[in-house]
Amino acid sequence: MKTTPEINPDSQDVAALQAMVRQLMAEQQVKEEQWKQERQTLLEQFKLAIDRQFAKRAEALKPYDEAQGDLFNEAEHEAHSAEQEKVATTTSTNKPRGKRKPLSKELPRERIVLDLDEEEKHCACCQHPLHKIGEDCSEKLEFTPAVLKVLEYVRPKYSCRRCEKEAESVTISQKPVPASLIPKSFATESLLANIILGKYQYALPLYRQETLFKQSGIELSRTTMARWVMQASKHFIPLYQALHEHLLGQVVIHADETPLNVLKENKQCYMWVYCSGADSPSATLEGTKNIVLFDYQNSRARACPAAFLGKYGGYLQTDGYQAYDGLTQVKHLGCLAHARRKFMDAKRLQGKGKTGKADVALAKIQKLYALETRLKGLSAEERLAERQKLARPMLDDLYQWLTSQMVVASSQLGKAIKYTVGQWPKLQRYVEDGHLSIDNNRAERAIKPLVIGRKNWLFADTPKGADASAMLYSIIETAKANGLIMYDYLVKCMEELAQPEPDIDSLLPWNFSH
Secondary structure (H helix, E strand, O other): OOOOOOOOOOOOHHHHHHHHHHHHHHHHHHHHHHHHHHOOOHHHHHHHHHOOOOOOOOOOOOHHHHHHHHHHHHHHHHHHHHHHHHHHOOOOOOOOOOOOOOOOOOOOOOOOEEEOOOOEOOOOOOEEEEOOOOOOOOOOOOOOOOOOOOOOOOOOOOOHHHHHHHHHOOOOOOOOOOOOOOOOOOHHHHHHHHHHHHHOOOOOHHHHHHHHHHHOOOOOOOHHHHHHHHHOOOOHHHHHHHHHHHHHHOEEEEEEEEEOOOOOOOOOOEEEEEOOOOOOHHOOOOOOOOOEEEEEEEOOOOOOHHHHHHOOOOOEEEOOOOHHOOOOOOOOEOOOOHHHHHHHHHHOOOOOOOOOOOHHHHHHHHHHHHHHHHHHHHHHHHHHHHHHHHHHHHHHHHHHHHHHHHOOOHHHHHHHHHHHOOHHHHHHHHHHHHOOOOHHHHHHHHHHHHHHHHHOHHHHOOOHHHHHHHHHHHHHHHHHHHHOOOHHHHHHHHHOOOOOOOOOHHHHHHHHOO
């Protein structure tokens, strides 16, 4: 900023005085503009914070044609909305009840016949015997709490009487102790599976499980269960390593991270997730595998993904966190869902019923998502061809619109545009291969079970406990993504891993058969 010229008060140089006044006014005007922008930014941040705290978090958008029409027919749209609201208030809100689905035929059944007594099987008028003309049948679902029982392993010992008399040493014959995941412990694989699933699938902390066992008359402390969980997790290391090797062979890996409080660490720790494929077998492309692996680290530095990924040179899809940018051997993909959320924030600041530039951006993004919806179920080759033909022009149109907008950089809309343009090379790369995704929602959904569980069990006590959680979350979420029955899979894995030489290949979810 220019310094104010010094003027002699006794000077009669009117021109110099006028120049000084103009400069001071210009400086004041610049400051006022800055104050206005700062005030507007603060107001937007405050309004957005209130909206995030109390408003619905749905990201659903209108179909493109409907949203695009609203931009140019705002008055008609508002009138139509008001009319619809008026009609809604005068009509009944009662919804027809849906038809109840029948109970599964595979469930065990107990037939209970509610028949008349023998004296009731005569006509009340003439006392003639009644005959059966049919029957009514209804179903109710009975729940039996978990049954606990003690398995007593009795191993008779045998010896030879003749050898007892003649030989100095006697050979005793006896069946060996069955292999157990945790030797010298009374925990069976079924009990361990129940405890592990309780915490890592159903977010039930160990202290709550302790209470449930106590209600069944079993004194099983959370300390004992925690020790069992950590011991069991170590046996899954070979399976985790096999899954890691398969993950590094996939075309694309999705990555994300979330904070994790570890009491014995004096700094912020993180749980990283790396996954491939889809959330379920039905949505998986041919040639890809559904894998979810968690990795505990005590930092959020670039060294963490670098160590996990090693020499992996495929596609890596993330949310734009800068630590991934240093991984030069991978081809980076961005997340269009993150860009869309920023425009959603800008839209919320427009006010209810208002339309503006944020709606234009969202409508263009919605077209891209609508195309991806139509491409579901197609092969990777078909998706690639359709993306090159249809998605590429849409992306070019969106980028041209973004770069032509004149907005305040500090506003929410300005931030959304800046983020999207800055991430553009990564955002539009998904059209290069049919295996790639338009966003990183795969990783966000994969990490959600841990986030939900963290709200209940709050923290890990030690780094070893965090490593155990990462191991077991990995096994459970990978099996879930492959459509397996979790209890059966965990029991089978622990029975096999208890053997001296377990068959790891048979425990891979896509090879598993019960």
